[in-house]
Amino acid sequence: MAEQTEVPRRTPLSRQRVLRAAVTLADEAGIDSLSMRNLAQDLGVVPMALYKHVANKDELVAGVIDVVIGEIDPPLADVDWKHVVRERILSARRVLQRHPWVSLAIESQQTPTPAILAYLDSMVGTFRGGGFSVDLAHHVMHAMGSRALGFSQELFDAARNAGRTGATSPEPPAALPAQFADRFPNLAEIAVVASHDDASVVGRGCDDQFEFEFALDLLLEGIERLHQQGWTSSR
Amino acid sequence: MAEQTEVPRRTPLSRQRVLRAAVTLADEAGIDSLSMRNLAQDLGVVPMALYKHVANKDELVAGVIDVVIGEIDPPLADVDWKHVVRERILSARRVLQRHPWVSLAIESQQTPTPAILAYLDSMVGTFRGGGFSVDLAHHVMHAMGSRALGFSQELFDAARNAGRTGATSPEPPAALPAQFADRFPNLAEIAVVASHDDASVVGRGCDDQFEFEFALDLLLEGIERLHQQGWTSSR
DNA sequence: AGACACCAGCGTACGCCGTACACCAGGCGA
């Protein structure tokens, strides 16, 4: 009997497998490490094999975005639009915190993906169901902006860039340099107060979740006020 | 007399010249075309020559961001914080509309640039000068998020990606496909109402400036209300 | 005047990247 070549016969690729592997790769090594070559290597396959399952790299990242967006909870069955919107956004935020690189990927796309459109459509539906006019629902969606998807675009945000420089940078704040306080006194003041225990770097030491909900509620309350007083376009 | 080689003797490089050329290149050809090689070619120089004036590519884009941020008007001399903040943000918006690729560049940075820090610091100063507590000023800055810099992160925004695919895409809306209305009925409804003249693609046909100011004023009014009622942290 | 250090720009080369194109092995319906 000829020796049976017992090569493990790895399970064949599929679009699902490719996308899932891409998500884990990005989670672990950062979005910059998500290259066709690295991904192929993780899957034990030659780079060009991927092109039988995704059209090109852009379509790949569109795919992984949709996989992640799919993790957001469906809207609650509740008649209070404010509660539904709030909880859904907080769910989205939880998801995007598990995959911090996604927000940047979303922004880099030139066209929103189907899953994002579906998510936004559903949220518009919640507003409409709460009695909002088409016009007000429209403006309100613009007002939420990226916050509707659970990220607030902070300019300071370190998490979303995690892994982009290779080092996971535990980086213990390093005590903000002295010149910082001279050049940016107001920011320094905030930084000191925000991290009441010890003066750390800007953006660290402040409660991200609190800040997010603060802004979210500010918007939702403003929106509620407009709605209650029967807002109509002033255009 | 030996023939005098009248080579035009191009003016030598300088960090300023490099950064300015980078801005125009990105303005004209999109951020994706801003490569060391393209930039060098525009300057009539070999790629490696640039490295005598900028440390590396990251430092280059940090530099161009700062050049652009420098175009934002200084704050008005006015005692009304709300007016000052509003006008400054609208000035920032005007600048970022001239250079639509900048917002994405800003978000891609892992660390805010000095000019951005200075801008934000100045805005915090305006709030503080208006009588805001450090805490409230802090939360309020978070609430503004990227809107403080004049862009609202729309997920639909086509302008910021201009030139990224090469074609400047005049792209006459192309009449949103039929399946769109089926899959995303609420978005379709908005799209129809927003562009009352003719049904065009989502995001086109709605007045970006109006939307921006709508959201900005919603925030500013919410902020004013908190301020007037002497907000203190509920943490 | 001559020697010399400095420095802006040059050339070459390396290792990444996305992906076009031709090829091939196995399975499966005709």
Place this chain on the structure above:
DNA sequence: TCGCCTGGTGTACGGCGTACGCTGGTGTCT
């Protein structure tokens, strides 16, 4: 049995950022 279809392979191209070593012109000091 044949032929096709599908999914994985191999090679190659052009573009990217940038490390490293060189060179020629300029300014300075003797």
